[in-house]
Amino acid sequence: MTGQFSACRIQRMLNCIEVEHLRVVRGGRPVLPDLSCAVAAGTVTGLLGPSGSGKTTLIRAIVGVQQVVSGRVSVLGEPAGSAALRTQVGYVTQAPSVYSDLTVRENLAYLAVILAASPESVSEVISTVALTDQADAQVSRLSGGQKARVSLAAALIGGPRLLVLDEPTVGLDPVLREELWSLFHRLAAQGATLLVSSHVMEEADRCQRLLLLREGRLLADATPDELRERTGADDLDQAFLRLIQSGEAA
Amino acid sequence: MSTRRVLATTRRVLRQLRHDPRTIALMLVVPCVLMTLLRFLYDGQPLVFDHIGPMLLALFPFTVMFVVTSVAMLRERTSGTLERLLTTPVAKADLLAGYALAFGLVALVQVALVTTLSLGLLGLQIQGSVALLALVAVVDALLGTALGLFLSAFANSEFQAVQFLPAFVLPQLLLCGLLAPRDQMATALRYLSDVMPMSYAVDGATRAAGSAGVSGALLVDLVVVCACVPVALGLGAATLRRRTP
Ligand SMILES: Nc1ncnc2c1ncn2[C@@H]1O[C@H](COP(=O)(O)OP(=O)(O)O)[C@@H](O)[C@H]1O
Ligand SMILES: [Mg+2]
Numbered sequence: 170m171t172g173q174f175s176a177c178r179i180q181r182m183l184n185c186i187e188v189e190h191l192r193v194v195r196g197g198r199p200v201l202p203d204l205s206c207a208v209a210a211g212t213v214t215g216l217l218g219p220s221g222s223g224k225t226t227l228i229r230a231i232v233g234v235q236q237v238v239s240g241r242v243s244v245l246g247e248p249a250g251s252a253a254l255r256t257q258v259g260y261v262t263q264a265p266s267v268y269s270d271l272t273v274r275e276n277l278a279y280l281a282v283i284l285a286a287s288p289e290s291v292s293e294v295i296s297t298v299a300l301t302d303q304a305d306a307q308v309s310r311l312s313g314g315q316k317a318r319v320s321l322a323a324a325l326i327g328g329p330r331l332l333v334l335d336e337p338t339v340g341l342d343p344v345l346r347e348e349l350w351s352l353f354h355r356l357a358a359q360g361a362t363l364l365v366s367s368h369v370m371e372e373a374d375r376c377q378r379l380l381l382l383r384e385g386r387l388l389a390d391a392t393p394d395e396l397r398e399r400t401g402a403d404d405l406d407q408a409f410l411r412l413i414q415s416g417e418a419a
Numbered sequence: 420m421s422t423r424r425v426l427a428t429t430r431r432v433l434r435q436l437r438h439d440p441r442t443i444a445l446m447l448v449v450p451c452v453l454m455t456l457l458r459f460l461y462d463g464q465p466l467v468f469d470h471i472g473p474m475l476l477a478l479f480p481f482t483v484m485f486v487v488t489s490v491a492m493l494r495e496r497t498s499g500t501l502e503r504l505l506t507t508p509v510a511k512a513d514l515l516a517g518y519a520l521a522f523g524l525v526a527l528v529q530v531a532l533v534t535t536l537s538l539g540l541l542g543l544q545i546q547g548s549v550a551l552l553a554l555v556a557v558v559d560a561l562l563g564t565a566l567g568l569f570l571s572a573f574a575n576s577e578f579q580a581v582q583f584l585p586a587f588v589l590p591q592l593l594l595c596g597l598l599a600p601r602d603q604m605a606t607a608l609r610y611l612s613d614v615m616p617m618s619y620a621v622d623g624a625t626r627a628a629g630s631a632g633v634s635g636a637l638l639v640d641l642v643v644v645c646a647c648v649p650v651a652l653g654l655g656a657a658t659l660r661r662r663t664p
Contacts, residue, residue: 195664232506236662250661255508266499270438271431282427283509307438323503 185210185331185362186231191240193226200226201385204240208364208380213357215376216366217409223385224366225263228335231364232260245330256284259324263335265316266323269309273300273319276308277326284327294322297352314341321349325356332356334365338372350375370406381409388412420512428509428517429524432491436525446487446525450479450533458541465544469628472543473552474597476533477624480526480560481617482588488522488567489580492655496571502663511656519564519652526560545628551637552627558644559620565651566616572658591617596625619643 186208193201200223208214216224229235230242233250242249245257267276277291295304298318303311308319321337334353338346350372353363357377365376373379374393381388381396389396389412393405400415402408436443454475461468495501495514504514534553537543545552570587574580594604594612601612601622612618623640 234502234506234662236664250506252508255506258506260503260506262499262503264499266503268431268435268500269498270435275431275434279427279431280507283424283504283507285423285508 183210184208185245186364187241187243188227188230189241191227191230191242192238193223193230193235194238195226199385201230204385204387206380206387206390208362209378210362211357211360212377213353213363213365213375214378214380215373216364216380216382217370217373218366218368218382218388220368222368222382224368224382225335226385227382228260228333228364228366232258232333256327257330259327259329259332261320261324261332261334261337265320267308267316267319269316270307272305272307273311273322274304276319277322280323280326286327290326290328294325297325298322299348314345317341318349328361330361332361332363334363336366336368338365338367339369346372370404370409373405381412383413383416388416420510420516424509424513425516425520428514429521432518432521433524435491436521442487443525446483447529447532450483450529451536453479454533454537454541458537458543465542468541469544471597472537472541473545473624473628474595474621476530476537476552476556477559477620478592478595478597478617479533480529480556481563481620482584482592483529484522484526484560484563485567485570485588486581486584488518488564489571489574489583490577492518492568492571493574493577493580497576501659505659505661511659512652514659515568515652515655518568519561519648522564523557523561526557526564530556530560547626547628547631551633552624555620555623555627555641555644558641558648559617559624561648562616562620562644562651565648565655569651569655569658572655588617591615594618595621597621616644616647 184207188204188206191201191204192199204227216227218224226235230237231244231249233254244254247253273295274291277294278288281288281291295301298321300315300318300322303315308316311319317337321334324332324334338349341349353365357363376393378392379396380390391399396405396408397403400408400411402411454472457471457475458468530553534549534556538545538549570583571580574583594608594615595617596612601609601618604612619640623637623644626634626637626640
């Protein structure tokens, strides 16, 4: 009895995010009918699925800005969205959400005060996302990829323990995408947990674990290798298709 | 609520404005131009200008701040920055107070400019104290700011937000006593004008300009306008939701 209890507790500590029977209705439609999943601490987990499958909705529930009908979402052992989490969770929205009429530095300096982070952290995160040369440029004058990195830098302020990134690499050139994935793994090596969504399966191989979402349902929760093994497909795009087909056949 | 976060928000909003010099120029110059126009419209009738001038001193900052803040807050909501901010420790009251303070400071400059121009170059004559008239104008600007923040919650686009000017400000303008004295209106209109905050703003300006010292009636006007500010800000905070559908 005691053994089971502590095993349960340890599991909870290892999981950074736990979602149980989450139900979300948007615009009268059940977008997530009944979703349960978990994200292990210290990993880079990919949230993959076609456009409209509910990735953003799940992410919004995890960062606590989504109205939910029922179910439980806990983050770092606290209910999602609770006050204690507000300095612990960094959130990169799908569209860059920074003030385009401010400079990069002004944007980040504002958040640093709000998050009670040190003023030095501003220059640190600017160099982390390789925008030092653009630090004093107005965000509206930056390219799409640069804007996305400002949004990422904003989420890094204060050194959050969990980073939730909604399609952070979409529309970026391959070199930049590669740099960002390396950055994600560096952050995980330093102890952060990352949940990264994408609708491009080719990015799945950069994740340690994958959550595959389709029409608001969890299709698979596996490592890329497990997925290949299970479906007998070499490339993950193919694996995903086979999963869908076998799901429909069953 | 935290002073640090309120002031950081004020500084951020002012910085955004600083990057938009044309908006600053419009906010500061337009009231001066309109006042000058009015002065020459009533060129041969200085008494009319002296009667209408103080009312407009109260109306310009109210109207300009109303439009600017409702659009600014709407942008915050539609650009996703609000959703991001509400995942941080920022309180809704921090945001609204930060906005109100920022635009309140701009209103201070605006009122100082128009008042100086009107009483100096344009020769507006008032019996009351200049400082009191300016105070009324600044409080009116704060009211405009607070109502703009509140009403922006009901707009989904900048088109809609701008439409609140004719829908919400124009009726108040018609009934505030500028076009016809409030005590000569039909009873129903009189009641309507009694519940409109701008009526007290304009009455206050007229009274402050009309006689030196603080009369009881002026005090009532000021208290009503001042009380509407936190009420509108509170309603505005209530419309901001951390969790949205
Ligand atoms: N604000 C909204 N109101 C109503 N329905 C929405 C809203 N946002 C998204 N949806 C619907 O929810 C479903 C999932 O959307 P989303 O979570 O954004 O998917 P993804 O991020 O995977 O592309 C879609 O069918 C979309 O139409
Ligand atoms: Mg999405």
